[in-house]
Amino acid sequence: CPMDGRLVLLHGWGANGHDLQPLGEQLALQHPKGLDVVCLEAPEAHPQPGGRQWYGLFPPQWDAIPGAVGQLRARLLKLSSDSIPLERTVLFGFSQGGAMALDCGCTLPLAGLISCSGYAHPDWEPSSQHPSALLMHGRQDQVVPFAQLETIRSKLNPGPCEALAFDDGHTIPDGMMRPIGQFLSTVLSTG
Numbered sequence: 001c002p003m004d005g006r007l008v009l010l011h012g013w014g015a016n017g018h019d020l021q022p023l024g025e026q027l028a029l030q031h032p033k034g035l036d037v038v039c040l041e042a043p044e045a046h047p048q049p050g051g052r053q054w055y056g057l058f059p060p061q062w063d064a065i066p067g068a069v070g071q072l073r074a075r076l077l078k079l080s081s082d083s084i085p086l087e088r089t090v091l092f093g094f095s096q097g098g099a100m101a102l103d104c105g106c107t108l109p110l111a112g113l114i115s116c117s118g119y120a121h122p123d124w125e126p127s128s129q130h131p132s133a134l135l136m137h138g139r140q141d142q143v144v145p146f147a148q149l150e151t152i153r154s155k156l157n158p159g160p161c162e163a164l165a166f167d168d169g170h171t172i173p174d175g176m177m178r179p180i181g182q183f184l185s186t187v188l189s190t191g
Contacts, residue, residue: 004033005088005111005188008039008076010097012050012117017041020094029180031188032040036084042097043071051191054100065103065121072104086110090184093118094172102152106130112187114180116172117141119148122156132160134183138174143170 023038042052094099098118106126
């Protein structure tokens, strides 16, 4: 049976493409028709061996963001040239991956966007016609300030945007699996 849609996962700073694979596989199992799960790996080596980064963060290399976002956009367009179009794709990012998902995803006709513990890039101004978005952030996040949840939400169109706070730190807690699964079902239910 054909896959219902695609879930593309973007890891955080210092992790790698395998980091979110178990999460993606768990979400695919929960989804009624299954999902094609793709874990993209950031193009740059991280200062710590084995890790990857979308751009340097310490110190922040904000000038590298347009190039990083452009590269990600090209990879997503290449992915969509097979059987599953962007309109059936949900982009999920954690931390730095969340910032990348929001920046890049708001310019594409995706089914949906999910950012967990993400942040807004400086000067990011999303289109008002952005895809549906699910934002999640831990109140006790010691890495990316919890205030980023409201910063992101204030920039997005309120209609297709849901923001969830949870009691935890810089993580994707098990308690968020159900809302993520519901969001995937909702945005991939049509068509």
